[in-house]
Amino acid sequence: MPARVRMMLMLFIFVCLQAYAGWHLKLFIGEWLNLGGAAFEAVFWPLYVIVAFGYLFSRLLRKRLPGPVVLTWKRAGAYWVAVFEYAVVLLPFADLAAWLLRALSISNADAILYVGSAVIVLMLAIMLRGSWNAWSPIVREYAVAIDKPAGGLKELRIAVASDLHLGTTVGRRHLDRLVRRANALEPDLMLLPGDVLDDDVEPFVRFNFGDQLAQIKAKFGTYAVLGNHEYYGGGIDIYVKAMHGLGIPVLLDETVTIGDGVYLIGRKDKTDRDRASVAELTAVLNDDKPRILMDHQPSAIREIAGAGVDLSLHGHTHRGQMAPNHWITRRIFELDWGYKQFGSLHAFVSSGFGTWGPPIRIGSRSEILFITVRFGCQ
Template sequence: MYKTISIFVLILLTYLAINIYIGWHGLYALSYFSANIIHTVYWVIFFVVAFSYLFGRIKVLPGSIRRFMQLIGSYYFAVMEFAIILLPLADLVAWFLRIADVPFNTYMPILIAAVSLLFLGLLVWGSWNAWVPIVRTYEIDIDKPAGDLQELRIAVASDLHLGNIVENRHLTRLVERVKDMQPDLVLLPGDVIDDVIEPFMRKEMSKVMSQLQAPFGIYAVPGNHDYYGGHIKEYVKQMEAIGIRVLQDESVLIHDSFYLAGRKDKAAETIDPAGRVSVQELLQDLNVTRPIIMMDHQPYHFDKAAAAGVDLLLCGHTHRGQFAPNHWITRRVFELDWGYMLKEKMHVIVSSGFGTWGPPIRLASRCEILELIVRFRS
């Protein structure tokens, strides 16, 4: 308990120190152009914004206020990360100019303008990447027969994060792109909702999701955020009511041709009283001479899936860091944080996701839908 409190205090103090640094630069920039800034008012507003995501989690506040605070706080996370990158660079440039005896009033307005434009440009560019989907196509050959099925077209969309930020407008983009693909099968590898199911139900997002259609069906697996709100049973119920089956350590034989297996998320190991089974247990009764496609939200232990006989593994979770330079971290944490790899004979694809967590901003990643063209041995 003491260790947990100590870690929390350390994180809080670090966050506070970072934001004092950011806030001071903001105050300095405003004061440069106007001497009428009331410092106390500025700092109150600044810290309300800086902690607004946390305030939005306080359940005693009215729902509309909490949603607004979470929205502001989500965007501020992006601003804070950009500030951590840009402000030290701006300080370094200002220091060099000062020791070079460049007049203060010559470089300071240009430096403030340059940093402000960079902030704005990153936010606009990041918003475009987050809200405008790209379709990525992968063609895969599986050296197993699939009955009379020669080719399978699959639409894949992971990490929708439907909630107070990613709403029906963005979900409609998914429906429209998938319709254009005319897939045989639609797969959703986790994190369909963003922690809580209340906005999904309040905004009747199931009506939009029900427009997804495919001859071989629509399947999902739980992601960590589907568990976090404690509404996994209601989530499964809502999905199944619109014809989307959520596979929880289950497998199905589709079209008497190939298996589709779906794992519970890794979070189930601590959140779900039933835990989750291993890949070997999940697949032990399957005929491995048939093609096996598996969804597992978090991209871990590829070697175990390959050894169990999986031919195509589909994952999400990483968002590819969502915005730079986080992708440098995910690249080192995961064996594959985005894209395609061949693990022994198993094809692995990790998607950067369709929605976003926190700020609807993407840099070094795109909002994506996957189109898989899978060919089987004749």
């Protein structure tokens, strides 16, 4: 099936599912408030479209509308993304429950109110739990050994935070959580494997997020790479220049040496068709020194292992962010979350520190990885 036809089909299904969720909401509000008729429909459906497609519309119209309007619209639309996903999951069961109640001689109106109320309670519980998961970061600790000498280094303690998605949803408060938790770990090295930005560089500059990031203290400094969202929003030159000015290099197919004994390779994101291959990046490196690589999307782990990299760090997947989306990321990526060894490569994929769209996580957590790497071990 051609890509354009597949996209149109997906869009059609998405619109149909939105109509399905909207129809149920209309039924519940109508019974609850005793509303109905053409006048109610004429008000309900335009308002529903404004909210249901708010995240998309607010992005498209952000330069034509006042900032507070765009921000409010975007946040409402973002939360609706989560509500819509779980509505699609819950409503078929709600329809079955309503049918059973009607079969037990309960009136249609009462069945709608009973089942609709139960769905709303479940939805609120999901949103509350998901919000807690998103705003309450956890530190996941690992220890690995690399059988290579690293100069005078016996071990390297690395803190990793991918997918910050700093912007109008994830802001200073959550970033402060990262700074405090990272500094409490006292890492030797702080790494940011992509999607520091949530599309647009403007909030990063306006809210001085870089100044907050620079408060993270690590013996060998903080380094970042680009993710797909930095490419989507544009302004990469502004972002990279700002980060360098703060002493946080953004590695663009570049390698630096940490402590005179460990190579740190930063690869451009897969979105950039001109990025170098891993083999090209490692060809000039000494095979006897440990190699650590950041590559935002975990789509080339086998290639990375084949190029003799010892440890790789990735993000991008969010572990689906909201279950059951993790079933999809598992099928797309050989490793979509956690740790796995591929030959001599120790590969890590983080679920990320921030969120895309709704600040909701179900089946995933906001996380920081803290990896202790020991060198010269048998």
